[in-house]
Amino acid sequence: MAGIPPPARGWGPRRGLIVRIVLALVVLLAACTSSRPPEVRPATPAYTEEGLASWYGEPYHGRPTASGVTYDMHAMTAAHRTLPFGTWIAVTNLENGRKAEVLVNDRGPFVAGRILDLSQKAAAKLGMLEKGVARVRLAVVRWGDGMMAYPCWEVQVGAFARPENVERAVATLRKSGWTTRTAPAGGGLTRVRVTGLSGRARALEVARGLSADFPGAMAVPCPPAVDEGRP
The missing domain is CATH 2.40.40.10 (RlpA-like domain)
Structure with missing residues (x-):
């Protein structure tokens, strides 16, 4: 057919070899990629x-x-x-x-x-x-x-302005077998705390247990670090 140049001599065999090499590389790369585990980055605890x-x-x-x-x-x-x-x-x-x-x-x-x-x-x-x-x-x-630096922990159930509320809280706690103490706080308030607890984990557990009767119950470090501070 006039006007159409003949194929270059020797290109056919070389082209087949190149195609086979490229296909082999693609298969090898796919195998390596599929066998590589996904990168896992440590996540900061979300809160x-x-x-x-x-x-x-x-x-x-x-x-x-x-x-x-x-x-x-x-x-x-x-x-x-x-x-x-x-x-x-x-x-x-x-x-x-x-x-x-x-x-x-x-x-x-x-x-x-x-x-x-x-x-x-x-x-x-x-x-x-x-x-x-x-x-x-x-x-x-x-x-x-x-938070973990303190070896001694207590549970503060509240800071009360009225003496009768302090007495009521102490009586409720002692009736349940807890050892308590009171301490003055700023603004004329008095703290009521459960003492004699063995570490922060125990204090957190006790605070959760007391939250039904004392919604503000929380674990706090023992004095003197706290008692000079806020209520």
Whole structure:
């Protein structure tokens, strides 16, 4: 047929060899890929929580916190019941969308239904100073390890203003066989605690068991680290 050049001499055999080599490489690569296990990256333990947050300033400014450091109401810090000291958390005010990151270095709040007590500066950044209480979501950014440093733990069931409430709480606990003690707190409050517990794990277990009668029950380190701090 005129106008169509003949195939190059010798190309046919070489082309077949090249095709076979390429196919062999594709099969080998597929086999290696399918036998390779997927990459597994260690995940940071996730923790989120939603609830009410409050804030505290005076008269606690300059006083020791539960972690032993001095409370600075002008720093970005917070009190949480169980998160390890040194943990950084991201807090979102669900009522206005404002966000802040704070360092957990104290214990609290001791009011049922609240999950976080913020420093004055953190509350200002979240736009909740005037209202005082806001619904928030918190998420751990980086875990701390300071919580396990304390060898002695107790369970605080509450901090009461009225003496009759203190007496009632103590009587209820002692009737169930618990050893108790009371200690003065700021603002005219009196703490009531269960003592004689063997470590943090036991304190957490006892706090869960007492939460039906005392919704604010929480595990706290033994004094002196706590008693000079907030209620």
